[in-house]
Amino acid sequence: MMRTRPLKVALLGCGVVGSEVARIMTTHADDLAARIGAPVELAGVAVRRPSKVREGIPAELVTTDATALVKRGDIDVVVEVIGGIEPARSLITTAFEHGASVVSANKALLAQDGAALHAAAENHDADLYYEAAVAGAIPLIRPLRESLAGDKVNRVLGIVNGTTNFILDKMDSTGAGYQEALDEATALGYAEADPTADVEGFDAAAKAAILAGIAFHTRVRLDDVYREGMTEVTAADFASAREMGCTIKLLAICERAEDGGSVTARVHPAMIPLTHPLASVRGAYNAVFVESDASGQLMFYGPGAGGAPTASAVLGDLVAVCRNRLSGTTGPGESAYAALPVSGMGAVVTRYHISLDVADKPGVLAQVATVFAEHGVSIDTVRQQGKDGEASLVVVTHRASDAALGGTVEALRKLDTVRGVASIMRVEGE
Amino acid sequence: MMRTRPLKVALLGCGVVGSEVARIMTTHADDLAARIGAPVELAGVAVRRPSKVREGIPAELVTTDATALVKRGDIDVVVEVIGGIEPARSLITTAFEHGASVVSANKALLAQDGAALHAAAENHDADLYYEAAVAGAIPLIRPLRESLAGDKVNRVLGIVNGTTNFILDKMDSTGAGYQEALDEATALGYAEADPTADVEGFDAAAKAAILAGIAFHTRVRLDDVYREGMTEVTAADFASAREMGCTIKLLAICERAEDGGSVTARVHPAMIPLTHPLASVRGAYNAVFVESDASGQLMFYGPGAGGAPTASAVLGDLVAVCRNRLSGTTGPGESAYAALPVSGMGAVVTRYHISLDVADKPGVLAQVATVFAEHGVSIDTVRQQGKDGEASLVVVTHRASDAALGGTVEALRKLDTVRGVASIMRVEGE
Numbered sequence: 001m002m003r004t005r006p007l008k009v010a011l012l013g014c015g016v017v018g019s020e021v022a023r024i025m026t027t028h029a030d031d032l033a034a035r036i037g038a039p040v041e042l043a044g045v046a047v048r049r050p051s052k053v054r055e056g057i058p059a060e061l062v063t064t065d066a067t068a069l070v071k072r073g074d075i076d077v078v079v080e081v082i083g084g085i086e087p088a089r090s091l092i093t094t095a096f097e098h099g100a101s102v103v104s105a106n107k108a109l110l111a112q113d114g115a116a117l118h119a120a121a122e123n124h125d126a127d128l129y130y131e132a133a134v135a136g137a138i139p140l141i142r143p144l145r146e147s148l149a150g151d152k153v154n155r156v157l158g159i160v161n162g163t164t165n166f167i168l169d170k171m172d173s174t175g176a177g178y179q180e181a182l183d184e185a186t187a188l189g190y191a192e193a194d195p196t197a198d199v200e201g202f203d204a205a206a207k208a209a210i211l212a213g214i215a216f217h218t219r220v221r222l223d224d225v226y227r228e229g230m231t232e233v234t235a236a237d238f239a240s241a242r243e244m245g246c247t248i249k250l251l252a253i254c255e256r257a258e259d260g261g262s263v264t265a266r267v268h269p270a271m272i273p274l275t276h277p278l279a280s281v282r283g284a285y286n287a288v289f290v291e292s293d294a295s296g297q298l299m300f301y302g303p304g305a306g307g308a309p310t311a312s313a314v315l316g317d318l319v320a321v322c323r324n325r326l327s328g329t330t331g332p333g334e335s336a337y338a339a340l341p342v343s344g345m346g347a348v349v350t351r352y353h354i355s356l357d358v359a360d361k362p363g364v365l366a367q368v369a370t371v372f373a374e375h376g377v378s379i380d381t382v383r384q385q386g387k388d389g390e391a392s393l394v395v396v397t398h399r400a401s402d403a404a405l406g407g408t409v410e411a412l413r414k415l416d417t418v419r420g421v422a423s424i425m426r427v428e429g430e
Numbered sequence: 431m432m433r434t435r436p437l438k439v440a441l442l443g444c445g446v447v448g449s450e451v452a453r454i455m456t457t458h459a460d461d462l463a464a465r466i467g468a469p470v471e472l473a474g475v476a477v478r479r480p481s482k483v484r485e486g487i488p489a490e491l492v493t494t495d496a497t498a499l500v501k502r503g504d505i506d507v508v509v510e511v512i513g514g515i516e517p518a519r520s521l522i523t524t525a526f527e528h529g530a531s532v533v534s535a536n537k538a539l540l541a542q543d544g545a546a547l548h549a550a551a552e553n554h555d556a557d558l559y560y561e562a563a564v565a566g567a568i569p570l571i572r573p574l575r576e577s578l579a580g581d582k583v584n585r586v587l588g589i590v591n592g593t594t595n596f597i598l599d600k601m602d603s604t605g606a607g608y609q610e611a612l613d614e615a616t617a618l619g620y621a622e623a624d625p626t627a628d629v630e631g632f633d634a635a636a637k638a639a640i641l642a643g644i645a646f647h648t649r650v651r652l653d654d655v656y657r658e659g660m661t662e663v664t665a666a667d668f669a670s671a672r673e674m675g676c677t678i679k680l681l682a683i684c685e686r687a688e689d690g691g692s693v694t695a696r697v698h699p700a701m702i703p704l705t706h707p708l709a710s711v712r713g714a715y716n717a718v719f720v721e722s723d724a725s726g727q728l729m730f731y732g733p734g735a736g737g738a739p740t741a742s743a744v745l746g747d748l749v750a751v752c753r754n755r756l757s758g759t760t761g762p763g764e765s766a767y768a769a770l771p772v773s774g775m776g777a778v779v780t781r782y783h784i785s786l787d788v789a790d791k792p793g794v795l796a797q798v799a800t801v802f803a804e805h806g807v808s809i810d811t812v813r814q815q816g817k818d819g820e821a822s823l824v825v826v827t828h829r830a831s832d833a834a835l836g837g838t839v840e841a842l843r844k845l846d847t848v849r850g851v852a853s854i855m856r857v858e859g860e
Binding site: 020024028031032034035131136137138139142143146147148149150151152217277280292293294295296297298299300301302303306308309311312313314315316317318319320323324327328329330332335337338 | 450454458461462464465561566567568569572573576577578579580581582647707710722723724725726727728729730731732733736738739741742743744745746747748749750753754757758759760762765767768
């Protein structure tokens with residue numbers, strides 16, 4: 001079975017993930033060869049800073065000219081672990097044009113230009129694999145694309161960003177505020193110096209777009225994903241959550257509408273019951289719940305980031321792509337045949353937890369309840385707490401559309417007796 | 431892309447799983463066609479009782495002659511959901527000889543004859559897929575075979591039998607004894623009239639053999655798997671477990687030895703800490719932990735049995751096999767290149783919880799401790815409880831080989847002061 005000409009791999013990027021990919025390719029060369037059916041050889045490594053010493057990577061393989069590397073023509077597989085839109089997009093496109101298949105860990109690029117990249121791969125009979133783009137080492141893309149190919153996925157509900165989960169877990173377990181927990185995450189290396197992409201939900205939104213696209217066989221772009229960060233979650237929110245038997249997680253939620261005619265994708269902080277398996281996902285771990293017609297509820301759990309785990313996902317793809325190349329075929333490409341419309345946030349139906357600061361006088365509850373009723377939002381429970389002439393009202397609703405809830409809140413703000421809307425949080429996973 | 435000649439599927443068995451496969455093939459025909467790239471057609475259904483009414487299955491497709499069906503020559507894929515060794519084995523072999531690929535849910539057969547069946551598939555350029563054979567709908571075979579193909583798996587630790595997990599969960603949560611919990615499982619349909627295959631660990635052992643084989647790229651047969659059922663687990667064991675901050679699960683454990691030179695596979699009840707994710711797997715759910723060099727700890731969770739979940743796994747395989755057929759290729763076959771020796775139970779290294787009934791007199795603890803020391807088994811904690819001239823000693827050890835522990839227990843039984851060994855349970859997942 002074993003052929004002698006090795007498959008040649010070009011590595012674009014040699015940071016935390018790339019160096020780990022190179023290391024495993026070297027130390028586990030025999031295993032990889034046995035699993036692929038041919039040896040696999042690192043043929044070039046494109047980096048920005050060639051002077052940096054890279055242990056285990058022969059200096060003659062290192063180049064700053066990534067374009068020339070992907071144009072060489074003898075490269076079988078390009079592994080792209082640079083991240084960001086450019087130059088990654090141009091390099092991947094050029095790689096396809098020169099006959100290579102591509103393994104990428106680039107969630108931002110896939111979420112923005114997945115359709116065009118898939119088309120380029122297909123035009124050149126090449127593979128585009130990207131297991132590492134979502135939830136690090138956790139096998140998720142492959143199970144969704146292949147294991148569930150005979151099932152109908154209705155919902156994907158997940159913790160797909162380790163940084164924010166670390167922060168929220170810290171707030172939950174220690175009572176710390178957001179800033180304090182963020183500082184600790186930064187000190188421990190879980191958050192970057194500029195944490196915007198994580199805490200504002202951009203990273204999770206890119207992953208949600210990719211997951212929704214695969215789950216629903218429909219193109220979902222980053223712009224289609226409703227996004228709300230978690231910087232405004234407070235210790236008080238966690239106290240409210242606990243009173244409900246819940247905790248707070250930043251969730252990526254991709255749903256098929258109940259009538260099946262459309263889908264939604266969103267990222268926002270939400271309360272989930274402590275009994276839900278996602279509630280016990282600690283630290284920087286990721287976990288994704290998948291609900292399907294036939295298989296019911298599945299959960300995939302593991303490290304969502306880090307050099308070695310991400311490299312594991314990259315190498316799994318590399319083995320698959322190399323095997324495909326040897327047998328002269330390609331794996332499953334984009335599946336967007338369902339082409340369902342992607343609805344905006346207004347169409348999302350869920351439950352809400354709303355804290356209002358209100359005047360402490362008779363009739364306020366009746367007024368507030370009337371506003372909810374007028375907007376067709378049914379109330380599940382109300383809790384009233386008085387404090388020095390002021391009072392707070394905590395309302396938990398039954399399922400209602402985000403549009404109806406929005407109208408309700410707008411009307412509530414106009415009531416003289418409502419001093420302010422202290423917080424609105426969605427309740428998921430029930 | 432779409433070709434018009436449909437791929438023809440023969441279904442062997444039309445029980446709980448088979449009828450669900452047939453139903454989904456009919457109701458989701460358009461989705462399956464889009465995902466495969468060609469329509470897929472149910473060409474025949476082999477059953478034992480042809481007179482039984484099967485809703486949605488045209489009578490003219492039903493036959494009692496399974497052999498003739500797999501010999502037809504126009505069948506692309508045979509789906510085997512009969513179970514058991516014969517006639518399943520002969521039918522699968524005949525299917526390969528007549529040009530078909532096979533999707534099977536047959537754990538017993540795969541665990542006993544996996545190597546021969548894989549060889550038959552390879553000889554005829556056909557696929558043999560069996561995601562449904564382990565842990566029902568949970569994608570596990572594909573992630574292990576493909577997603578982790580670039581990683582080195584060191585341990586697979588899982589709850590792979592829903593019946594026993596239901597019984598143990600019931601004992602844990604209600605304090606019920608084994609028989610009472612089994613009766614409830616039977617009444618609710620979670621246990622079969624003859625529960626032997628489940629409660630004695632045969633079912634889990636077959637799955638452990640399959641998982642170990644794939645995880646370690648080594649042939650592991652059912653006979654290689656150490657097996658201990660859970661019929662002797664008592665309410666007292668659960669009380670002991672709780673004192674340790676543990677619960678009790680029937681675990682399938684596949685491990686690479688620390689020196690990497692051999693592997694073991696075993697099924698037995700074990701204590702695991704309540705903080706371990708497997709401890710919170712409730713009811714008839716399954717979950718499997720996978721530990722690898724690069725990806726760290728992954729967990730896969732979901733329904734481990736049932737018609738629809740198992741059918742989902744079968745159909746995922748069916749889509750993959752059909753796609754392979756259309757592109758004239760086959761998926762990854764058996765990977766047994768590592769060919770590591772499979773060690774017996776004596777080589778397993780773990781911790782132990784031992785309850786001894788002893789005479790309540792001075793010097794007993796010293797005697798007992800001496801026996802442990804003589805066999806090289808280091809004690810972590812000892813708890814002594816006196817009651818009316820009798821006493822009990824609970825010893826928890828550090829890690830030791832099963833052989834050393836066995837020798838220790840044999841020597842303990844010979845001590846005059848030891849009235850009996852009340853229970854020995856392994857402690858895992860720490």
